[in-house]
Amino acid sequence: MPHLADKNKCNGCHACYNTCNTGAIKMQADDEGFLHPVIDNEKCINCGRCEKACPIINPPANNPYEESYGAYAKDETIHKTSSSGGVFAVLAKETLKNGGFVCGAAYTPDRMVKHIIIDKEDDLHLLQGSKYVQSTIGDIYSKIKDLLSENKKVLFSGTPCQVAGLVSYLGKDYDNLITLDLICHGVPSPWTWHLHLNEISGGKAVTDSTFRNKTQGIHNVTLDYYLSDGTVYQEKYEESPYIKAFSQNLSVRPSCFECKFKGYKRCSDITIGDYWSAVEYNPKLVQDNGVSAIILHSEKSKPLFEKYKNLFVIENTTGENISLWNTNINNPAASCENRETFFYDIKELVFSQAVEKNYIEPVVERISVIRKIYGKLIRIYQKYIN
Numbered sequence: 001m002p003h004l005a006d007k008n009k010c011n012g013c014h015a016c017y018n019t020c021n022t023g024a025i026k027m028q029a030d031d032e033g034f035l036h037p038v039i040d041n042e043k044c045i046n047c048g049r050c051e052k053a054c055p056i057i058n059p060p061a062n063n064p065y066e067e068s069y070g071a072y073a074k075d076e077t078i079h080k081t082s083s084s085g086g087v088f089a090v091l092a093k094e095t096l097k098n099g100g101f102v103c104g105a106a107y108t109p110d111r112m113v114k115h116i117i118i119d120k121e122d123d124l125h126l127l128q129g130s131k132y133v134q135s136t137i138g139d140i141y142s143k144i145k146d147l148l149s150e151n152k153k154v155l156f157s158g159t160p161c162q163v164a165g166l167v168s169y170l171g172k173d174y175d176n177l178i179t180l181d182l183i184c185h186g187v188p189s190p191w192t193w194h195l196h197l198n199e200i201s202g203g204k205a206v207t208d209s210t211f212r213n214k215t216q217g218i219h220n221v222t223l224d225y226y227l228s229d230g231t232v233y234q235e236k237y238e239e240s241p242y243i244k245a246f247s248q249n250l251s252v253r254p255s256c257f258e259c260k261f262k263g264y265k266r267c268s269d270i271t272i273g274d275y276w277s278a279v280e281y282n283p284k285l286v287q288d289n290g291v292s293a294i295i296l297h298s299e300k301s302k303p304l305f306e307k308y309k310n311l312f313v314i315e316n317t318t319g320e321n322i323s324l325w326n327t328n329i330n331n332p333a334a335s336c337e338n339r340e341t342f343f344y345d346i347k348e349l350v351f352s353q354a355v356e357k358n359y360i361e362p363v364v365e366r367i368s369v370i371r372k373i374y375g376k377l378i379r380i381y382q383k384y385i386n
Contacts, residue, residue: 002039002048005056008254010036011187013165014137016050025050027136032343033191034253035136053171055164059260060267063297068322070275070282071314072291083130083212085292087272088157088180090311091304095178096121100153103144105135111197111206112190115140115158117147127157130211132246134187134253137162141169148174159184160261163268178304181266183273183293183326184259186252186333188245195351196242197225200235204228212237218290241352244359249336256333263330264319269301270294275317276325282315293322295329 004016012035017025024043027035037050051057073079073086082089092102096119103117104127114136118126135158144166147154153176156166163181170177197206205228212221213234223240225233237243245251261267275293278285285291296305323329336342338358345354 001041001046002044002050004037004039004050005054007036009056009258011056011161011165011253011255011259012036012134012137013055013161014139015053015055015141015165015169018137018139018141018169019049019053021047021049029191033189033194034134053165053169055161055168056255056260058168060164060167062263062265062267063269063299064265065297065299065302066264066319067296067302068317068319069294069296069312069314070278070285070291070317070322071294071312072285072287072289074311074313079289080214081125082128082290084218084272084274084290085312087292087294087312089124089128090308091178091180091270092124092127092155092157093121094308094311095153095155096124098153100155101147102127102155102157103140104157105131107131107209111209112136112194114138115162117143132188132211132243133190133193135159135162136190137165141166144177145170148177151176154178155180158182159187160266160268160271161255161259163266164261167267175300178270178301179268180270180272181261181268183271183322183329184256185246185328186249186256186259188242188251189253192245192251192346192351193242195346199351200225200233201227204231214289217288241355245342245355248338248359249333250339250342250355250358252333257335259332262328262332264295266295266297269298270296270305271329273322273326273329275322277321278317280324281317281321285313285315293317293326295319295322 016037017027022043022045024040025037028038029035071085073090078086078089095102101117101119105113106116106126108114113131113133144154155178157180160181163179206225207228208226210224213224214221221237223235273293275291278291296302342358345357
């Protein structure tokens, strides 16, 4: 009988599920809505492939290379429709233009999130935008392996643990694969997202949604929900019950509290995220639609990025600079004392009531207020000189 990662350490990456040739592993949701592998003893042949593929049991080696940038896309449409600087969208578009395939998180018709593979530019919008819900991988890893074996170019985007799962599953490096992970805060339960949608929709179907509407700028984003009757429900980011639960780690997966895949050096080729500290270190980059942080980890990421560098407004920086206001580069999610009671309460209360009961109002530090004012002045100045 295989011994996979303990329940609280399992990140639900699906590497074991993809590697099982007998169908002995099924992914089932626990009472918090997170998927875990369940082994059918009658189908299991004790081959040990699932244990070998598990990135928790056998973490993949990190790449030794590191180079960092702050950047945003020169293409204004891509920049505005992306969550931050548009780095993923640019790399994905170029991959597709050159006959490659792109894999990333997309919404399902019922607004859950799963990974899909696309090969057309017209479908790129499905993968754009932040999705603060754990994505279901399904059999994506095995499909990617088939494409790689056919010498197809593939760009894979996911959380650090999902990239680690893919790398562990493949068992070797492929020159035609580029993996891109995120500066990840943690992954919320799909169940909590489902409860939130049900509450705000009032029984109507949610036909579309976005976590980051940047119409009012990157520091004033809204969550927009498009309902089946044509109405739009909008929440300010910091006032959304769902974001409150996410930001205080009430709703994130237990494995996020001891994530093994943080750091400046990773098994991925590229890491991207928000470059909030551009205000301090690269003020020329600061503007209303956001700036991306980019960290190149592997040797093969360097020529790829050089090839498309001209598509960005870009400046050099360091991982340390990026981490000033984005500490999730190195740090796992902070433990939350109210998490257990929160998951108990959402079974008994309306979702927003459960959040309100367990949410601890943060102390607003004076320095964060000063930073916002300083950042706004920088953006005004940049508009003036341009």
